[in-house]
Amino acid sequence: MTRTDTPAAGAQPLLELTDLHVYYGNIEALKGVSLTVGRGEVVTLIGSNGAGKSTTLRAISGTHKPRSGTIKFEGREIQHLPAHEVVTFGIAHSPEGRKVFSRMTVFENLQMGAFSRREKIDDDITRVFDLFPRLRERRSQKAGTMSGGEQQMLAMGRALMAHPTILLLDEPSMGLSPILTEQIFKIIAEINEQGTTVLLVEQNALMALHAAHRGYVIQTGKILLADTAANLAANEQVRQAYLGEI
DSSP: OOOOOOOTTEEEEEEEEEEEEEEEETTTEEEEEEEEEEETTTEEOOOOSSSSHHHHHHHHSSSSSEEEEEEEEEEEOOOSSSSHHHHHEEEEEEEOOOOOTTBBBHHHHHHHHHHTOOOOOOOHHHHHHOOOHHHHTTTSSBBGGGGGHHHHHHHEEEEEEESSEEEEETTOOOOOOOOHHHHHHOOOOOOOHOEEEEEOOOOOOOHHHHHOSSEEEETTTEEEEEHHHHHHOHHHHHHHHHOOOO
């Protein structure tokens, strides 16, 4: 069932995007995007290919700078910060396509995820291995020799090694079987239950809305709809356009 245990309304957003405009050369990819994510929420951003979902996450994580608009995290503007500083504020990004370090082992990839931290990471390694037992079994294996599902687990685990307050997940089910997709979404729920806020971009809109408290529909760089996940899942326009129903 779709989640309904959203945090109390009226609380200051953990993450707030206001009138965000992002360009690739002369092409405007985001045209005034505004959204919020509350502490403890799972919020999903759904839309068709090229709608601006991944660009939104890249803008938040600092890998693509907006031309105008603001990004506030815990009340502080971060849109001007480089990506390596954004991570230190508690924002971790698991990108589309996994992008694991293929020549490094699983354990070395996880260590890279903690590059911004100075404290011991043993407890975090244990947490990742508890969430993804397959990674414990593969800890000495080169990441490039692993299956797509295992690489996705590694990409998520590597992001968690930054000990984030909010985890940005970009297409975690891409290319995965239905069984692995279900497993990944169970882990997303567990990560959230352990206290990590999640902003989820996902092509599988049905799974995303079932996992989320709230959602936004983005189309050609603009937010088209914003509502609770349950209401979006029941919305006829959303069902026809993104849930494969006629």
